[in-house]
Amino acid sequence: AQSVTQPDIHITVSEGASLELRCNYSYGATPYLFWYVQSPGQGLQLLLKYFSGDTLVQGIKGFEAEFKRSQSSFNLRKPSVHWSDAAEYFCAVGTASKLTFGTGTRLQVTL
Amino acid sequence: NAGVTQTPKFRVLKTGQSMTLLCAQDMNHEYMYWYRQDPGMGLRLIHYSVGEGTTAKGEVPDGYNVSRLKKQNFLLGLESAAPSQTSVYFCASSYSGSGRLETQYFGPGTRLLVL
Numbered sequence: 001a002q003s004v005t006q007p008d009i010h011i012t013v014s015e016g017a018s019l020e021l022r023c024n025y026s027y028g029a030t031p032y033l034f035w036y037v038q039s040p041g042q043g044l045q046l047l048l049k050y051f052s053g054d055t056l057v058q059g060i061k062g063f064e065a066e067f068k069r070s071q072s073s074f075n076l077r078k079p080s081v082h083w084s085d086a087a088e089y090f091c092a093v094g095t096a097s098k099l100t101f102g103t104g105t106r107l108q109v110t111l
Numbered sequence: 112n113a114g115v116t117q118t119p120k121f122r123v124l125k126t127g128q129s130m131t132l133l134c135a136q137d138m139n140h141e142y143m144y145w146y147r148q149d150p151g152m153g154l155r156l157i158h159y160s161v162g163e164g165t166t167a168k169g170e171v172p173d174g175y176n177v178s179r180l181k182k183q184n185f186l187l188g189l190e191s192a193a194p195s196q197t198s199v200y201f202c203a204s205s206y207s208g209s210g211r212l213e214t215q216y217f218g219p220g221t222r223l224l225v226l
């Protein structure tokens with residue numbers, strides 16, 4: 001069965017600092033990988049996705065993620081965090097019809 | 112386009128009451144999903160549908176039923192609500208993608224409190 005682990009429940013960074021959110025997955029085949037963001041009281045918005053090809057994926061809002069098969073990881077990065085990035089971030093791994101989500105990482109940004 | 116909409120936004124039920132949550136999408140998507148979100152547990156799939164008239168169980172289907180009578184609508188029913196079903200419910204939809212998992216688009220959520 002597929003599974004996703006986000007080891008950091010809560011992360012605090014200063015505005016302007018770099019950010020890396022960790023995601024490890026377990027899946028028997030080549031995975032479909034996603035990062036979603038959820039602002040308070042809102043639904044989920046797709047940041048980026050990996051299906052195949054280039055292992056460095058660019059997304060919206062200046063985010064990127066790198067797929068590392070050898071480490072079963074798909075970490076999310078941003079070089080300079082803005083206060084508006086404060087939200088909860090979910091990594092997900094999927095088959096052709098279903099997604100499995102991690103438990104999320106809550107990002108707090110200090111000014 | 113409205114995207115994915117959910118009705119109602121918030122509801123309070125008493126234990127044993129029933130209710131139906133409605134999800135509607137105007138993107139002509141084949142696939143639709145119902146998730147529940149609980150603190151510290153992420154999103155868990157309740158039921159999903161790969162087309163009109165079809166439904167399938169997800170990770171946590173017990174206590175819920177679904178129907179997909181029209182392509183654009185996906186209904187989630189609670190026949191006898193329990194406090195353990197207090198949660199935020201999200202609906203999502205996606206293209207079928209010819210066997211590839213496509214991006215899921217989420218609704219704004221329904222907050223349900225069962226007393």
